Amino acid sequence: MLHSIASLLLVSAGLAAGQAAAPPTSFANLVGTWNSKANSTMTGPKFYDPVNEKFTEPDHTGISYSFSADGHYEEAYYRAIANPRDPKCPKGIIQWQHGSFTKEANGSLILKPIAVDGRQLYSDPCSYDHAIYTRYNTSELFERYEVLTDPYRQIPRLNLFKFDGSPMMPLYLAMSPPEMLPTTTLNPLTTSTAGSKPTAKAKRSLNNNVTDKRTVGQRRADYWWWFGVAMTATGGTLYFFF
Numbered sequence: 001m002l003h004s005i006a007s008l009l010l011v012s013a014g015l016a017a018g019q020a021a022a023p024p025t026s027f028a029n030l031v032g033t034w035n036s037k038a039n040s041t042m043t044g045p046k047f048y049d050p051v052n053e054k055f056t057e058p059d060h061t062g063i064s065y066s067f068s069a070d071g072h073y074e075e076a077y078y079r080a081i082a083n084p085r086d087p088k089c090p091k092g093i094i095q096w097q098h099g100s101f102t103k104e105a106n107g108s109l110i111l112k113p114i115a116v117d118g119r120q121l122y123s124d125p126c127s128y129d130h131a132i133y134t135r136y137n138t139s140e141l142f143e144r145y146e147v148l149t150d151p152y153r154q155i156p157r158l159n160l161f162k163f164d165g166s167p168m169m170p171l172y173l174a175m176s177p178p179e180m181l182p183t184t185t186l187n188p189l190t191t192s193t194a195g196s197k198p199t200a201k202a203k204r205s206l207n208n209n210v211t212d213k214r215t216v217g218q219r220r221a222d223y224w225w226w227f228g229v230a231m232t233a234t235g236g237t238l239y240f241f242f
């Protein structure tokens, strides 16, 4: 009670002084596409093609985040994972997600993906001829962020801090306004018309199966992905199989 009154008094004091306080959700300085140093992994249609369910592997590993002025985000990841048992056999992971984000009153950023739209391509060339393509979704919390001018490159730089306060690799402004795919749901689970029974195809896609549009060879690799996931769930580790 006392607290609310104090807040009201503070608000009216601010208004009386003619201050147009910035809303707590202000994130204008975040708007744009931000890429890691190599600048070859970037959100947008050149990275992920949702119509053909296709990724284009960038020239270099890296990450990219886009933020729009109306609260949407998109992210692109291309990472390589060393294989300590066999250094000649690194694995590659490509991930794409989009959704909406909020800037919380405490300065944290919360990113919530459109779960059905995210995709992952897992590539392990020493084990398969084809990469493994699956749906992917994960929410993210950044404890805080800061935008500054990079002292060496003299371009805007975004530092994102993970949920535990540790910094991500620095990102640099690559595009403004941001380069993004449409921010609406790109791959709805069903397209059934109202009142009609779900078709066999719609039922299949409800299984989380995103492979229907891909080739037979790609599907063969998918089998091993599902097998690996099942074994992980029963206590093994996914890496054991690769």
Ligand SMILES: *[C@@H]1O[C@H](CO)[C@@H](O)[C@H](O)[C@H]1NC(C)=O
Residues within 6 Å of the ligand: 115, 116, 135, 136, 137, 138, 208
């Ligand atoms: C999103 O991820 C969670 C955790 O992996 C999973 O349980 C859920 O089914 C996923 N949602 C979709 C739509 O794929």
Ligand SMILES: *[C@@H]1O[C@H](CO)[C@@H](O)[C@H](O)[C@H]1NC(C)=O
Residues within 6 Å of the ligand: 104, 105, 106, 107, 108, 141, 143
């Ligand atoms: C900020 O608030 C969000 C929820 O609003 C919370 O999840 C997060 O942990 C908070 N961050 C810090 C640094 O306390």
Ligand SMILES: *[C@@H]1O[C@H](CO)[C@@H](O)[C@H](O)[C@H]1NC(C)=O
Residues within 6 Å of the ligand: 039, 155, 172, 173, 174, 175
């Ligand atoms: C990064 O790449 C984009 C798109 O190719 C380009 O417009 C931008 O100037 C590049 N930024 C830097 C810092 O090289």
Ligand SMILES: *[C@@H]1O[C@H](CO)[C@@H](O)[C@H](O)[C@H]1NC(C)=O
Residues within 6 Å of the ligand: 207, 209, 210, 211, 212, 219, 226
């Ligand atoms: C996904 O769809 C493909 C092609 O329709 C099928 O061969 C495969 O068995 C399905 N996988 C799962 C996990 O349902």
